[in-house]
Amino acid sequence: MHALNPIFLPGPTNLPEALRRACDIPTMDHRSAAFGPILASAMAGVKQVLGLSEGEVAIFPATGTGGWEAAVTNTLRPGDKVLAARHGMFSRKWIDLCQRHGLDVEIVERPWGEGVPVEAFAAALAADTGHRIRAVLVTHNETATGVTSDVAAVRAAMTAAGHPALLMVDGVSSIGSIDFRMDAWGVDLAVTGSQKGFMLPAGLAIVGIGPKALAAMETSGLPRCFFDIRDMLGGNYPYTPPVGLINGLAVSTGLLLEEGMEAVRARHHRIAEGVRRAVAAWGMTTCAARPELCSDTVTAIVTPDGVDAGRIVRHAAEAYGVAFGGGLGEVADKVFRIGHLGLMSDVMALSGIATAEMAMTDLGLPVRLGSGVAAAQEHYRNSRTAPVRAAA
Template identity: 75%
Template structure:
């Protein structure tokens, strides 16, 4: 596959050249006086991106899944009950992680294409008068289906029930691309990764930890070693840090904040809307069952019966040197995914839409070449001078 073509997977994302250079630094002694300013720049930048007024940011050399494990093991004990919905591959993986750690997971099963069931969560939390549920897990952006969930709604459900459970949020494919308000939404643990909205190579698990979660850490008895918050808070970097990535993270936060977070989110919405206009132009539909659930970082597109989405992705890679996201789990073979997050512009999005059209036509999908491109072009032309208006 040609490295000159952008990728259209929902992460790892395309890396801006300035961030590639920021990661490419000479070896540094991370015990020297030169390291703390670099480290603090990254952490303070993440706090601002998370819209986090208090608490701690902890950065592990790991992926987002490591962040999940850190969030769970540092705040819970064996046998603790947690509430979670299963509505996509990544919500399912988080449930599996909890079960492997001997937690009692109350699972609400939803169709793939729907978000976290806020009303059902509210009923369960209101009925839990003994407060047996210690944590509620929400996948903010379900990457497998292109569905965003209402984190603020889950917080309202917790507050209405006067329930003390921790609110843990997987923001791996949303943070840095879509609006996230850690303090306002009362999120106790927010998990992100370097390779998506922060536009860096994979390698950093980013965890925002509220004061309430820090207090829960003191009584938690699940085993942890590498992912122990206490060591990280005491020593900063108890083992060798990913110095280049940390320098890149500081630069990435500066880039996002310089653009302005509202502008970043509006840009993602505008580009995502162009992709969704293209989907309608093709006569297809997103996997997300309602517009309110549409993700601004990835769109999963349902293909006609008999068309294998994973085969389509392989063909796009072989014939045109472009990467789209294959279907996962229950939607494997039924959808393909176009990632539209991070370093992306109208022009780059249009190239992905055009390549998807060609690949679908080759595979026998009844699309008219140019139909999706024209629909996206019309949207981008109409919204190019006022991206904030486009997000309204």
């Protein structure tokens, strides 16, 4: 990959120069007074991005998977029942993690390309009159299929059923990019990572903990040590922290909040819609089953029958030095993915669309050069209401 070429992965994402510099700081005594303000700034910024007013934030040296484990082990007990849908690679992985911890997972199966089945969840919660279900898991943005689910609707179903379960949300590829409102949606635990919407290198698992989840920690019984949230509370890091990454997180949240979260969401939606219009111009479809499910951070594009989508990804990397996402799990070799989150602008997106067109044309797909670019250009020209910049 050429260092000057943007990447179009759904994570890790492009690294702004300001954040690269923020992470590149001299060695610091993390027990000194100098580190406390850095950690406090990062945590305060994360709270604002999450929309969390009452509760805590824990920042672990890990990735989103570590955040899943922290959420589960800090609030649940051995044998507890959880409700989850399996509709993509990452919802599948979170279910697997729960099962490995001895939890009883009630699984609702859905086709890959569908979102969380709110009606099925509502029925399961209404039927659980004994309140055996202790947590409901939602993968907000299924990165493998480019599908965004309705978290607020899941909370509404829980409320309608009068169910006391915790609402746990995987927001790894949504938080910091698309609409996420922890307080307003009644999310008890939110998990994300540093390498996507926060535009940093991989290495931080970020967990937002609401008041109800904090209370559940008092009776939880699953083993944990490294991921014990209680040790993280009070502003003291229990072991050696990744100081540079945490400093980067403080700067990253500052950039997002300076742009304004509504503007960040609008930018991601505009860019994503341009990509979707390019896909339509190519005569292709998204993996998302319906338009309202389409993600604003990653588009999974279904290739024609008999076309190995992996060849497109490999050729783009070898011929043009540009990275796209390959298909995963059940959609391996059936889709390729264009990530459009974090440090991303209209112009950057156009370069990715153009590269995808060249790669597909090189491989003999019936794609006319410039067709997707023109469709995206038309959208970007006509949808811009004011100058919007990507985070610097």
